[in-house]
Amino acid sequence: MVNDKPNNKVLMVAFHFPPQAGSSGIQRTLRFAQYLPASHWRPLVLSAHPRAYAGLSSDQMADADALHVTRAFALDSARHLSLRGRYLGWTALPDRWVSWCLGAVPAGLRLIRRERPQVIWSTYPIASAHLIGAVLQRLSGLPWVADLRDPMIDDSHPHGRLPRLAAAWVERLAVRRAARVVCTTPGAVRSYRQRYPELPPERFCLIENGYDEHDFSIAESAPPAAARATDGPFVLLHSGIVYPSERDPRPLLAALAMLKRDGKADGRSLRLVLRAPVHVELLQALVREHAVDDMVEIAPALPYRAALAEMLAADGLLILQAANCNAQVPAKLYEYLRAARPLLALTDAAGDTAATLRAAGIDTIAPLDDAAAIAAALLRFLGLARAGQAPLAPEAVRRAQARSSRAAQLALLFDQVAAEARAPLPAPTAAAE
Numbered sequence: 001m002v003n004d005k006p007n008n009k010v011l012m013v014a015f016h017f018p019p020q021a022g023s024s025g026i027q028r029t030l031r032f033a034q035y036l037p038a039s040h041w042r043p044l045v046l047s048a049h050p051r052a053y054a055g056l057s058s059d060q061m062a063d064a065d066a067l068h069v070t071r072a073f074a075l076d077s078a079r080h081l082s083l084r085g086r087y088l089g090w091t092a093l094p095d096r097w098v099s100w101c102l103g104a105v106p107a108g109l110r111l112i113r114r115e116r117p118q119v120i121w122s123t124y125p126i127a128s129a130h131l132i133g134a135v136l137q138r139l140s141g142l143p144w145v146a147d148l149r150d151p152m153i154d155d156s157h158p159h160g161r162l163p164r165l166a167a168a169w170v171e172r173l174a175v176r177r178a179a180r181v182v183c184t185t186p187g188a189v190r191s192y193r194q195r196y197p198e199l200p201p202e203r204f205c206l207i208e209n210g211y212d213e214h215d216f217s218i219a220e221s222a223p224p225a226a227a228r229a230t231d232g233p234f235v236l237l238h239s240g241i242v243y244p245s246e247r248d249p250r251p252l253l254a255a256l257a258m259l260k261r262d263g264k265a266d267g268r269s270l271r272l273v274l275r276a277p278v279h280v281e282l283l284q285a286l287v288r289e290h291a292v293d294d295m296v297e298i299a300p301a302l303p304y305r306a307a308l309a310e311m312l313a314a315d316g317l318l319i320l321q322a323a324n325c326n327a328q329v330p331a332k333l334y335e336y337l338r339a340a341r342p343l344l345a346l347t348d349a350a351g352d353t354a355a356t357l358r359a360a361g362i363d364t365i366a367p368l369d370d371a372a373a374i375a376a377a378l379l380r381f382l383g384l385a386r387a388g389q390a391p392l393a394p395e396a397v398r399r400a401q402a403r404s405s406r407a408a409q410l411a412l413l414f415d416q417v418a419a420e421a422r423a424p425l426p427a428p429t430a431a432a433e
Contacts, residue, residue: 007040008040008041008042008118008119008414008415008418009041009042009043009044009115009116009117009118009119010036010041010042010043010044010117010118010119010120010121010414011044011046011108011111011112011115011117011119011120011121011136011142012029012032012033012043012044012045012046012121012122012123013046013104013108013120013121013122013123013129013132013133013136014029014045014046014047014122014123014129015047015048015052015074015097015100015126015128015129016028016029016123016125016126017029017030017045017047017048017064017069018030018057018058018060018061018063018064019050019053019056019057019058019060019061019064020050020053020055020056020057021053021055021056021057021301022054022055022057022276022278022301024240024330024331024332025123025125025149025331026060027209027212027304027331027403028123028147028149028209028331029045029123030060030063030064031210031212031403031404031406031407032403032406032407032410033045033067034063034066034067034407035403035404035407035408036407036410036411038404038407038408039407039408039411039412040411041411041414042068043067043068044068044070044111044115044117045064045067045068045069045070046070046072046104046107046108046111046132047069047070047071047072048071048072048074048097048100048103048104049071049072049073049074049103050071051074051075051076051080052074052075052076052097052100053076054076054079057303057304059303059304059305060304070107070111072100072103072104072106072107072108073099073100073102073103073104074097074099074100074103074104075097075099075100076096076097077091077092077096077097077098077099078092078096081099089162090162092163093162093163093166094127094128094131094163094166094167094169094170095126095127095128097126097128098128098131100126100128100129100132101128101131101132101135104132105132105135105136105139108120108132108136109136109139109140112136112140112142117142118142118143118414118418118421119142119143119144119145119414119417119418120133120136120137120140120142120143120144120145121133121144121145121147121410121414122144122145122146122147123147123149124147124148124149124150124152125149125150127152127166127167127170130146130148130170130173130174131170131173133146133174133178134173134174134177137177137178138177142421143179143417143418143420143421144177144178144179145178145179145180145181145182145413145414145417146174146175146178146180146181146182147182147207148171148174148175148181148182148183148188148192149182149183149184149188150183150184150185150188150325150327150328151188151191151192151327151328152167152168152170152171153167153168153171154324154325154327155324156245156246156324175192175196175199175203175204176196176199178203179203179417179420179421180203180204180205180413180416180417181203181204181205182205182206182207182410182413183204183205183206183207184206184207184208184209184328184329184331185206185208185327185328185329185352185356186206186352186355187326187327187328187351187352188327188328188352189204189205189206190327191327192204205413207406207409207410207413208329208334208401208406209329209331209333209334209406210334210401210402210403210405210406211334211335211337211338211401211402211403212402212403212404213338213402213403213404215304215305215308216308216312216335216338216339218305219305219306219308219309219312220309220312222305222306222309233267233268233269233270233271234269234270234271234315234316234382234385234386235271235273235314235315235316236270236271236272236273236314236315236316236317236318236344237273237275237310237311237314237316237317237318238272238273238274238275238277238317238318238319238320239275239276239307239310239311239317239332240275240276240277240330240332241276241277241278241279242274242277242278242279242283242320243279244279244282245322245324246321246322246324246325247320247321247322247368248320248322248368248369249274249283249286249320250286251346251368251369251370251371251374252272252320252346252368252371252374253286253287253289253290253292253296254290254371254374255371255372255374255375255378256270256272256290256292256295256296256378257290257291257292258371258372258375259375259378259379260291260292260295264375264379265295265378265379265382266294266295267294267295270295270378270382271295271296271297272295272296272297272318273297273299273314274296274297274298274299275299275300275301275302275307275310276299276300276301276302276307277298280298283296283298284298308335308339311335311336311339311341312339312341314339314341315341315342315385316341316342316343316344316381316382316385316390317336317339317341317342317343317344318343318344318345318346319332319333319336319343319344319345319346319347319353319357320346320347320368321345321346321347321348321351321353321368322347322348322368322369323347323348323350323351323367323368323369325351325353326348326350326351326352326353327351327352328351328352328353329352329353329356330353333353333356333357334401337360337393337397337398337401338398338401340392340393340398341392342364342381342384342385342390342392343357343362343364343390343392344364344365344366344377344378344381345357345362345364345365345366346365346366346367346368346374346377347365347367347368348367348368349365349367359397360393360394360397361391361392361393361394361397362391362392362393363391364377364380364381364384364390364391365377
């Protein structure tokens with residue numbers, strides 16, 4: 001039985017939260033906050049004023065409005081502190097939303113005094129959230145859980161000397177002062193344990209991303225869109241941002257051009273839909289360069305549940321993840337698994353994305369950086385999908401990825417750090433006296 005009024009409280013510091021539009025990162029905090037009360041933890045969400053968001057959407061505000069949410073002063077340096085499109089670099093360290101600290105720290109202290117939470121939790125990929133978590137931890141003495149998700153620094157991110165120094169400083173602050181550091185992939189946990197061997201390995205924990213069953217139930221019950229012609233092209237959907245480096249689309253577009261040139265595919269047999277890819281002008285130029293305009297559709301963003309409905313209706317789903325992100329797994333992957341549609345992954349076989357898929361029984365995987373291998377994999381994938389033989393994740397595997405299960409894991413972690421904080425210090429030994 002769920003306790004309607006959980007006794008335990010957690011202060012959750014998160015930039016990505018409704019009404020922000022266009023970030024899958026919203027789902028992690030929003031669903032944790034919704035499901036934590038089932039494990040006797042009441043969330044107190046501390047987020048940013050909506051003016052700091054580049055885009056707004058109301059499609060998930062009903063979920064957010066049911067929660068205890070405080071929105072603190074915040075600006076985007078690139079939009080609010082710029083002159084003729086330029087702004088001072090120090091106003092964007094460690095990120096463009098560092099001004100959020102000015103509003104969030106006093107707002108967080110007021111919440112702590114009034115609500116008396118037992119734990120502070122902050123979440124990346126906005127590094128300022130961890131600055132806020134660190135300051136609140138120092139001022140309150142409460143245990144802090146830093147949700148780093150992915151490595152804050154890798155070979156290609158962040159760009160520039162000062163941003164890298166700032167990110168490294170925030171990362172060190174988090175891993176050394178937080179009671180627990182949470183990552184979303186085994187590779188990220190291994191990476192942090194190797195980089196900080198002086199710290200106890202149990203400080204670094206794994207809580208993966210997932211999908212929300214309630215959202216999928218609504219998407220499945222929605223009236224279907226207009227039916228496609230049965231003799232139309234196979235629709236392969238990539239839903240979400242196509243990063244120029246981390247999800248480089250050029251080898252894929254080159255593979256489409258190869259198949260078209262060899263008469264093995266064209267716009268009548270295959271259509272790649274890039275939904276809400278963000279880098280639209282770059283993609284349009286690449287599509288024209290490879291002369292695959294008839295095979296590629298660059299589509300605008302959809303409301304979240306409409307995007308899930310599109311996944312459910314697609315003939316196939318596409319994951320892109322480069323080798324420089326081997327310690328990361330796109331959050332979208334878990335929604336793809338739940339959608340139970342044929343799935344093609346273009347990623348490094350040695351990375352966590354490929355490992356997650358293989359563990360789910362899916363072997364339709366090819367390297368992202370090899371156009372010839374992609375062309376061959378596409379033909380194999382299309383053949384399997386059209387024959388109804390493409391591998392799908394078993395139902396038990398899909399259920400294990402639910403956000404409600406992830407929230408229960410997080411609640412157990414809060415139980416542990418809260419109990420450790422309450423435990424009396426060991427008595428001094430005779431030698432210490």
